[in-house]
Structures are given as C-alpha cells and as structure tokens.
Amino acid sequence: MKKSLMLLAISILFKADAFAQYFPTEGAMINYNSIVFEYQYIKEAKEYVVQIYEEGNNETIFTQTSETTNCYINDGIIFGKRYHWNVTAKDSTGNIIFESPDMNFETLYPEYLNEDNFGIEVFTLNSEEKAPGLAIIDHASVAFDAHGKFVWFLPAITEGNKARLRDLKMTPGGTFTYIKEPFIANECDINGNIIWNAPLEGKISGDSTEHFHHDLYKTSKGTYMVLSQKRKKKQVPDYIDPKYIKAAPGFIEEGNKFFITITYGTLIEYDKSGKMVWHWDSENYFDDKDLFFHKDTNGIINPSSHLNAFYYDEAKEIVYVSSRDFSRIIKIDKASKKILNSYGKKMPSGESKSGDGLFRFQHNPILTKNNLLAIFNNDSTDAENISSSIILLEEPKKANGEAKIKWSFSLNFDESTDGKCSRTGSVTELPNGNLLAYMGTTGRVIEVTPQKEIVWDIEVRQYKNESDWTPFVQYRANYIPVLHPVIFSVSHQLPDTLYFKKDNSLDLTLAILNEGILKDAYQISITNDAGKIIYTPQTKLIPQYQKELINLKFKPESALPGYYFIEVSSIANGLKSKRIEDIYISK
Template identity: 25%
Template sequence: MISRLSIYILTATILYGGLQKPTAGENLSYTHILFEWDQEPDAINYNLQVAENSSFTSLILDVEESTTNYIATQNFNWGSDYYWRVRPLYNNGNSGNWIEESSFSIQHHPESTPLPDLNLNTFDEDEVYDGVMVYSQFSPYFAVGAVDKYGNEIWNTITGYMNYISPYGEIYGLNGGQGIKFNFNHEILWQTPEGIDIDSHEIKQLANGNFMAFVPTFQLGPIPIGPWTDMAQDFGYTADGISNEFWWLGLRIVEFDKETGEQVWNWDPFIHFSMNDYDQYAGTWWNAIFEGFFDWMHTNAFHFDEEESAIYVSHRHLSRISKIDYPSGEIIWNMGLPTEFGTGSDNICTDLRFSFQHHIQLMDDGTLLFFDNGNISDIVAGDEDPITRLRRVRVIDDSYCETVWQHDLPANLHGLGMGSVQLLDNGNYFIYTFGSGLNSPECSILEITPEGDMVWKATSQNPNSAWYRSYKIPSIHPSAFSVIADNYTTNNNGDYIINISDGSIHFNIYNSSGYTQPYLYQFSDLTDGEVQMFDFSEGEFELGPNESTTLSFPQANPIDITNISLSIWPMHHSYDLKELFFTAISNSQPGDMNGDESINVLDVVLLVNAILNDNEFSNNGDLNGDGMINVLDVVLLVNLILVN
C-alpha cells in the first residue's frame, strides 16, 4: 500500500486554546454579547455556558455551536457580572475539557444620558422585520443607543453623535465638531482634522476610501424684500433687497483624503446656486433677523453614486433635491417647487410639491427614497394641514418623475423637523418622525408594510424628545466571523496539526454578523527562497448573512517544511483582522489522487480525467515534478501501481 499525502500544519500554540471575546474582566456597554474562542483539535461542535456565578450552578446560557463564535441576544442585564466557558464536543459523543473560564461585566445604565423610555405597540409581530433599532437623540440631551423590538435598551455610546449607518454596519457622525467614523466598540476609526467645523447632518465614506461631509460657508448677501422687511429695518438693516449686508449660511460638500485629512474636492453652493432662490413661506427669514444670519439652504443629506459619478443632495430650506456631476460640480438637475414659490425657475418634477425634506437615498433600482416633511404642504400642495409623506420616485430622462411608492403619515405624526426612512430587506419601511402635527409631541419610530399597514411603533415617553435619524440593523456585531481549518487534530507528539490528504489546505469562513459583508484575505508562504511549498494568494469574496465559504490553497512544490500565514478581515471592518500562523510539514507520495490512502486504478482514472478536462494543476498528479500533469505522469503512475 502506498502512503497517502500527509501535510501537517503545526500551529503556534499561542493562537489556540483560548477564550477571545469578551476579554477577561471586560466591562461591556451592550447586552447582546458576542462570544468568540479558538478552534480546538478534532472538535465538531462546542458547548458554550454562561452563568451568574463562578461555580456555574446558575446557568443563563447553555448552547451547542458548530463555529467558534456565538451572539447571545437574551437574558443579559445591565449592571451584572457573568462567567463563561467553552468545551469541545467530539464525533464520538464525548466532550473535552473546558478550554478555560473567564468573566465579564455589563456596565450600569448611564444615569446622566439614558435613552428615553418608550411606549411600544406591536400590531403584527409576524410582519415585523427582525433587527435592532439604533437612533440618535439631541433633545433634551444627546444620546445614541439601540433597542430591540420590545423596547429594551441593548447598546449605548458617548463616542459620537450618529447620523449615518452604512449597509455594512459602519457608523458615522460627529464628536466635538469633528466628523468621525466609529464602531459599536466605541473606537474612533477616522476623524476630520481639528479646526474645521463639520455640519452634523451627514458624513459618509466613499468607495475610494475618502470621506465626504458638509462644511459651513458664509457669504454676505442682501435681505430680500418681504413681510420681514420692517422688522429687519427696525434692527438697523437697510433691507432693500440689494445691499450685501447680511450673512448667508450655505454648506459646502467637501471630500477629505482618507490618509491626510486634506480637502481634495469641494462644491460651493454660492458658485452653483443663485441667491435669488430662497424660502419665502416657512419663516426662515423671520428667524434669520433674530439669529444674525440666514440659514439659506440647510443642506441635510447626500448620496454619492459611484456608478453615475454623481451626488444626490437634499437642500431642506430650498425644498430642493439636486443631482450634481462629480467631479465637475455641474448641476445635472434640480428637483423642487414650481417657479411661483421662489425657489428656482428650472426645477424638474414640480408636480410632486414636496417641501423641507430629509434623508435622500438612491435605491438599487435607481429610484429615490426620501422623507418629505411637508412643512408648507398646505401652501404648495393645497393640503388642509401640513402632511408628511414618504416618497419613492423615479427620475425619467432627467426631466420628470414617476411616483413608485408613497405613504402619507396621519396628522398626529406630521414631522416639522428631522425625519428618516429606510427600506428594509423584507420590503417594509422603517420610519422616524418628530410627530408634532397636533401640537402634542409624539416622537416616534414606526415600521409599515409596502401597503402602508403599521406593524410596529415606538414613541418616546419624554415629551421633549427630539431624535435625528433611526436605522434598523441586523446586529451590533457587524464584524463577527470565524475561521475553521479542516481536519484540525493532534499528532502522536501532541502537536496541533491540520492533516490534509488531497494536496490542499482548506479553511472554512463563516459570517455570523447578520450583514452581507465582503472579505479580503492573504495567504503566504513565509519561508525564504525562490521555491516555496505554497504560492502567495490573495483575494476577495462576499458572504451573505449566516453564509459560509471555503478557501483552498494547493501545494505548489514538493518541499518538506515551511511557515504559513493566513490573514482575513471584513473589508469594512479591518480592525477585526484575524491573523493565523502555521508551520507546514509535507511527507508526500505522489499518485493518490482521491486521498484514500492507496494508489490504484481509480487514481489513474482521476488523473486521466484531470488531464482531459484541463483541470487545475494537482500536486498529487505531478509524478515527475515538472510542474504540469500530462501523459508522462500517467505512465509513471501505472508503473508505480504495477511495482507495488
């Protein structure tokens, strides 16, 4: 009998046999807990236990898991201490020793800035999209946190004020006037340079890695003639519609270099817009006289479309949505009100008559989704009272719009300010509205079906609450994933090894984050010299929620021993890099094509098929070591079988 190919991967013991997350003694600020541990030899499953005491007589979690992490979403409370341990389970039904025991705690609620209590209504639980609700509050105090569908607080942070969460679970917002990117672990991953005031409405990262945000800019302009003229003149202004005597506030769109923080591109509204266009009906000029400057645009949202190289921007006080070419900055179109309302004479889609909108987004199907606050809908649209509408429209030929979907909120949920709308994966819409329509505060998050049926609603019990945006996300652990090596075992010397019989090393990658995530990897042979056992390999792949894939790396050359590294990380969460280092020992006997520990006619058939089908090179089939498989290898294999 001919020995099978055996490649032994000896792994540095420092990487194995430990509990990784939560770290020992860690004080957490969330109640949905990610547990993570190292792979154990020969394990097919793991038993995870969590208890309220170190003797583990008061278990609150006792589960089996086939990967090396687990997200627990129930039974964990604020202000509590916990103990946890993991042991391997084997194919014969036995269990191994506990890897180790560790402990962690969950902090008490922050007493100074707690999330407000919510009045919760679930109208159709079967239709509610499963997920976590994250929202940012700015009144009566700043607070950012997350609740589950039952209204239980599960995460909070004082790291920053959230204004955007990407589809990959990246968080963006503001900290002390600086735009930031941060994560659910409260780590600031990037921030704009000091000394540059960043507007609080929107910051995002572009596909090129740079960041984009709004930066205030001022220019002197006239006070136009209107009902406010007498008051302005009483304050000492000329207010003749001509004299450039009053500060107008606009917002530049600025792109910041990801490495240096330098401003590498900007769009200035005072260059591309006319100061003859301004709000005349919502009281913005009356407010300006008191405040000492005119909030001309109140730009509050943008969406950068890489495919079109265009930016969709919402200018609230102009009741205008613009499509801007990037990088030229030229206006492709302005969508807004008819000419008679004074906010532009060349607007498209004037029949929509939206006003004071928020949260513009471009959907995958090319439609635009936004929150139409409708502050002046009684004036511009003829409504009896102002109505807030959720709108989804398609722009056709850059000239007119088709309404794809629309939902009118009831009068009590009219949102005078703020507001957001999110399309969920199940087709429902997740909505935040200030809810000030009947002069009785009703600050609310709600979920509705495409037909407009409300299935879930949460309203703040604090009448002074004002939030900015809300998002429903899969989890607060967007970077959670695990890597498991096939056939991981121990040899007779007790060394940790991977025993591979098919000429390749295989690693299984599991995405447990709940998000669709792209991943990057690098596989390297670390041995010096021109000839190495394995070729360098790097690449990218994507996994949907709870999906897995296998990375396989074939042996390139018949070398006895080498050192290997595998690095893998979620593209949008590089801070969660996993680096694994191995030593590979190869004792190779070519010819065993199917890895059944013997060489016979079946191996000849497989080798011939591999040659005929022009399959990927097989180290087991390259019997003469010339770096290719052909008829010469078949002859050698047949002779090898006859000799044995």
C-alpha cells in the same frame, strides 16, 4: 528522519497566550447584550460546549453545543451584570480534549437609559409583516428591537444625553458612523473606539474646521462623504429694502453699504487617510436672486439654504443634495458636478426645474430600489390643515418633464398626534420593501407597508423636568439588519509537521466558514516573529453561510528558524480577524 538537504521541517507549536483566541476577553466591558462568543479552533474537536454563568451563581445559565463552528451568538445576556464563561472541546468519542480558562466580562448599563428616565412605548407590532432587524436612534445613541428592548448603546460618546449625535448608523461591515456636534465626523467600532476622524482643517471653509453637520456616509470604496459648510461675507443687492434684512443673522452695516454673512453648504469626500478627494460647493450653484428672495416666517430675508441631507447613488455616480430652507432637492453628476435636475419650490432664478409644491422643508431623500425618491416631507406645518407625510417621487424621464408623486402616506393617522413634524425626520427603505420613518418632533418611529398598513409604531420618551413623559426628539432613525453582520470561523487539518517541497514552496489549506449576512472576502497574512509579512493573499468572495477551502502555496524569501503566525481578516470589516496558530520553523 532522512530528507534532502533542501527540505525544512515545520513544526506547529502553540505559544502560551491563554486569552488570545477568545471573546469576550478576560475583564471585557461590553456595551451590548447580543454577544458573539469566540474561541480557538481545536483540530481534533468534533464538539464545543460553551458555558455561561452569572457571578455569584455557580449554576450555568446558558449552555451551547456546536459541531461546525468556533463561535456562538447569545442574545440573552442582561445589561448591568457580571458573567463568567468557558468552553470545552470534545473529540469524536466524547472525551474532553481541551478546556479553556474561566473568563469574566461585564455588561455596562448607562444611567441615562434607566427605565425611570428613558423608555420606548410600543403601540403596534405586526411581527409577520415587520422587517426583521433593529432600529437605531441618534440623539439617544441606542439600538433596540421590535419590542423596544435595548440591544446596544454607544459608550463614552454620550455623557447622559448631553452630547448630541446626528445620523448615527451602521455601515454594511458593522462599524458605525456619526456626526457629533459641533463639527466632528467619526467612524467607530461596535465598542465605540474611534477608527476614523474627518480631518480638522478648513481647505474649503477657510476656517480651522469644515463645520461638519447632519450627514455622513461611508462608500463601498471605503471613502467618506460628509456635509460641511462655509461662511462668506456678501454685499446685499441694492434692490433689497434694508428693513427686510437688518434683523437677519449675520447682518453688517458699513457706512452706506450693507453686508450679510451667508452660510453655503458644501459636501466633501475623504479617503481613509483623511485626504480630500472630491468636493461640491453650493456657492457655485445658488443664485443671489434666490438667496435674497427667501424669507423666514417673520418676513425677514434669510439667505441660508440650510443643506440637511444628501444621498449618493454609487452605481450611477449621482448625488442628491437636500436644501431644507429652499424646499429643494438638487441632482448632481458627481464626476462633472453638473446639475442634472432640481425638484421643489420654484424661485426667481427658475430653480427648481420641476416639482413645485410637492414637498416643503424636507429631510433625508433616498433612492429606493424602484428608482423612486423617498422623501420625509415635513411640509408647512404652520398651516392648520397640513400634516407631514412620506412621499415617493418619480423623477421626470425627460429633461423638461415634471416630477410626480407616485405614493404618499400622511402622518396624521391617529389621535395621539396631529402628524405635524416641524423639524427633523427620516425615511429608510427596508429589505422587505416597507419604509421605516422617524416622525421628527413627535418622537414616533413607524414602519409602513406599500399598502399603507402600519406594522410597527413606537414612541421614544424621556422623563423631563420632574413633570411627565415627553417625546425624546431625535434627528433620524436608521435600520440595522443584525448587530453582528460580519462573523466567520477558520479551521484546518494541518499535520503536526510540514515540509517544504523540492521547489521550496509551502502548501497548506485552510477552511473559512462565512457565518455573516454579507458576501465577504478575506485577507490572509503569514507573518514572522520580527513582524514581517511574508505572504498576504486575498480570497475570492465567499457567499454568506458557506464554507470554502483555501489552498495556500507560496515560496517565502527565507525560512529561518522562528515563530510564524497566520491571521485571517474580513475585507468587509478589517477589525474582524482570526489568529489561528503560531508556526515554528526549524531546519
């Protein structure tokens, strides 16, 4: 073949790597039963046939035929079993043109989820009104469907249920964040592999750690905001009668002076590298008048504010911080750290500014799409006639205005519970406008409509002390729309040989099909066999369930003989990638 001396031939060849393009990979140990089977793209294929069968049983139990994609979701896999699978590709005439290796994988089954130890009782299910999706609970570290069927659990984190996790939730990209007691903040992939750790340092606390607790949030910019705390020795004001402080935790008597160690809540933001990029310190906010006014149920002064939650409104750059023991929610301008407002119990300093008596000992305030504060109101459950509730709080429109309750739902709604949730609890707004609530110490999870109809009601239970089933108390329940929010396929119709153009550019086209639930962009990397990336463009956002043709035209610095490969990675979840083909460049 005659060509100009400036032309180089690029022959597309496959390196021998039998399992590189597949998932589940050979010997995979999997902690979920809704599995995305992925397999390599075959250019001439018009149909893929996936076959799955249990080990020891040669009869195929699942067969899936697909014409448009090189992945397939199966929700029928059972925990605690070993499976084999393979895929064949057929051309337009039905002839088999490719057969994959036969691969095996195993689904794990943790002992602590054994039905003799742990269970979910479904009391109410209105499938037509309930939001589709899954619920996830933190102390048990499991996700389950509307029928109480387990779909996913977090492995290697919880030995039995000994290690307590708080605020376990899925990010939009399909990773998970959580607080592990004591004082660890992590992000992990779906398999439980750690991909980010909050640094073990004490720049704010002055200790060896920032004492992370209760709440961790990954922002849309990829930073991490986490509740933390510091301890500070403070002299007790002279006007405090010692009899009300001597029994308090952290009390110190030095001669004729009294001191107490106060725990101040802090909120820290880190970037991906672990560098602190922002923080807020409640010591700069809380007044001594309030700290030494607050008493426990025994009348002992307890100057701890106990921050237990925060919510970040990214669009408006506003942070809401919840102080449980002060029954207060603080509204903060993130950039200036100025206090914009405060809601809850009125105290000697003049704070809170409004909302006195509307809620007590609250958890998990969030902002709804209608700009109302949804709050899990634990309330004063020691009082005989008071139960916990969910409330929607309307913030004042003027600086001196009053916060108002626009909607409320009492948790004393049946004979199974008195609705008193003395600790923990959460509320989450669902895509259909319903509210998902975890009812604290009752172990109940409910979904309630704006019309106050309960469309889902369950109880999380454990068999304890060889006695009877009891509520398995969690910290929060969170919502997951799907277990695999990021799915995509990559295809192409490249010829067997490509040529550089006269200007030394290379022109090739890929097709990306976004099969996930998010709009997503993709990073494309073309890398030589020395590991150097020679071209790395990013696509525009591709809507969910749409295919886009991506034209790549570029001039590499050199075109030396060797292998190159193309990899496509999701921006929403960089752990999700497709390596399509190895390209051999020859002169």
